Amino acid sequence: MDPASPHIAVVVPAYNEEESIRGVVADVHCSLERLGVRPEIIVVNDGSADGTVSAVRTLPCVLLSLPFNVGKGAATQLGFRYTYARNCDLVVLVDADGQHPANEIGILLKPLLEGTADVVIGSRFLGNRGSRSSFARRIGIGYLNAINGMLLRRRITDSTSGFRAMNRKALALCIGEYPPEYPEPEAIVLFTRKNLRVTEVEVHMTERTGGRSSIGIWNGFLYLFRTTLAMLMTVLRTHH
């Protein structure tokens, strides 16, 4: 990438991820350097109770530390606000649990750099390699994909993927309104309804390297119900 290339930043929302955060930041750092991009990584600590903050302080990244847990969406939005104020052109979202392949950030950025999309989602279901999550999860994701399909009349294969990249147009939308809790499926509705071009690309995710998922089995049903309601409300709210 030449020096006139866009200002790119990577936002990593982290909640109790002291085991994996070092590896994730190191991977992202390497990946950005390989792409010829000056590494600008922002870790948003969402009120972690473990050693996430002290781990991040030793790493080559910016730390934004929330005083208490506010939810993944609100933590991510903080990253959006920071990068928007820093005039970033493109922002990549990478989860702190190590599931997202940092070496594939370039694949996410490609449609943005070519100007063919405003938001790019890394989908683990487009290809046939890598971790595709547990059976129960795949059912949940399939359900959310179906809801997205019905509401938006288009095919989404990985509604819950948090491995995403977006341009400044999408960033401007996100600093104003972004779902505060589990934002991924709802944000797709928001982006599409606001006429942003959403594209999926094939990525290969791995199993999480540390920490625990924020969604358990029983909470899964509650999550699906809440998310469905939120997606419907987003459609109604953005009714033209």
Add this chain to the structure above:
Amino acid sequence: MDTVVPLRIQILSIIGSVFFLLLIGRLILKGKLTEEYAVLWIVCTVVLLVLSFWRAGLEQMAAFLGVFYAPSLIFLAALFGVTIFLVHLSVVATRLEHQHRVLAQEIALLRNELRELQKT
């Protein structure tokens, strides 16, 4: 059957209502209750007081509305009021939640700025 409220319970309810009104007044004075909620509680207390003095009031209202058993009118009104108030509290909680998220974000940004300033 004498449908008018007996005197003893009337005196008791008047004392109770006045005591409740004083309690609300004290909470407002001490700043523990904002006017927004105080208005609601004052209205509630005034309704209680009026019903305490106007002994046949409840019966007359029940008869007017076609409610056979007058006390059930109280339960209906109370349940309705409580439900509305709970919805209102949920709205307030949602607003506060949103505001406290924004505040937390601001704190994080300020912390970062402060650290940057300390470095230079």
